[in-house]
Amino acid sequence: MKRRDLLKVAATGMAAAPLAMATGSAQAGDKVRLRMQTLYGTETDDLYKAFADDVKTSSNKSVRISRFRGGELVSNDQMLEAVSKGTLDMCQGYGGYWAGQLDIAKIESGIPGAWTSFDEAMYLHKAKGLTDLIAEAYAEKGVHYFGPVFGGPYDLLTTKPVNSLADLKNMKIRATATVASVLEKFDIPTVYLPSQELYVALTTGAIDGVIYGGSLEYKALKLHEAAKHYTYLNMINPGYADGMLINKAKWDSLSDDQRKVLELAYAKHATNMHAWNVNGCMDVNGEGIFEFASLPAEDSNALTAAAMSVWKDEAKKSERNSKAIAALTATAQAAGRV
Incomplete structure (x- = not known):
């Protein structure tokens, strides 16, 4: 369409x-x-x-x-x-x-x-x-x-296949502070770059992957020309x-x-x-320009556990954040996730 x-x-x-x-x-x-x-x-x-x-x-x-x-x-x-x-x-x-x-x-x-x-x-x-x-x-x-x-979606695009979180320890991944705070718990190197710099960074090898959005955004930025391995992270949706x-x-x-x-x-x-x-x-996704994979279930669970740790860190920043995290927790409980 x-x-x-x-x-x-x-x-x-x-x-x-x-x-x-x-x-x-x-x-x-x-x-x-x-x-x-x-x-x-x-x-x-x-x-x-x-x-x-x-x-x-x-x-x-x-x-x-x-x-x-x-x-x-x-x-x-x-x-x-x-x-x-x-x-x-x-x-x-x-x-x-x-x-x-x-x-x-x-x-x-x-x-x-x-x-x-x-x-x-x-x-x-x-x-x-x-x-x-x-x-x-x-x-x-x-x-x-x-x-x-x-x-x-908000997933990972890399120049090389990713079969587990362990694979990312040898890569440099572009991520915002929000996601970087989770990835750093797995010793995954991250760096922040604005969207307009991602194409050059991938094509020159300055970074090995990005977490920026979904396949639509990646195609719009022409990142598929430099990286074709798309990995579902299952961390959050909408991403x-x-x-x-x-x-x-x-x-x-x-x-x-x-x-x-x-x-x-x-x-x-x-x-x-x-x-x-x-x-x-x-x-x-139907165009065949990306190769799709998902993290193993145990890695997805580990990301979720790490994310919950980040929630606690965010709650400590202010009374307002504490209220927000309480709302997140109540919503997750209502949805049967925790």
């Missing part, structure tokens, strides 16, 4: 209805122009155009968004700081990139073992209060948090959560109707992006 067709499929159903109801209802206040940077490149142009068009139409053209691709205005790992300062008005970013600046960032981005299904992740965010805790943390940075944007952010002062300056338009557009976009990612990975 082509990407444009996926967007049409994703836009139908429950997510499309609320925004349609709001169309034309927003009062035209002061005209607002918002500069928004995302993590992604040209592969998501249709998604962000749909998001910007929804905002423009539903706000009676009083709010317009100019979207910039990953790294075009600031480095992806600097987007939180840029939104906090107002250099950017908005972003869709990954909390794992600013784990040193935000106490709850690792938990927000999808700490390994946090959830095993989309429904479980949404239950954690909405019923167990994770969204509110994350929003509280961002508010302290002068940023308003709309909510999560869940991705698809990660981005967050949509806006400068708090800018948010407060909007009218109630304009804020409602942005909230509804975000909700629709989040649903569309998750569907695009999951469906796209299924398409790519």
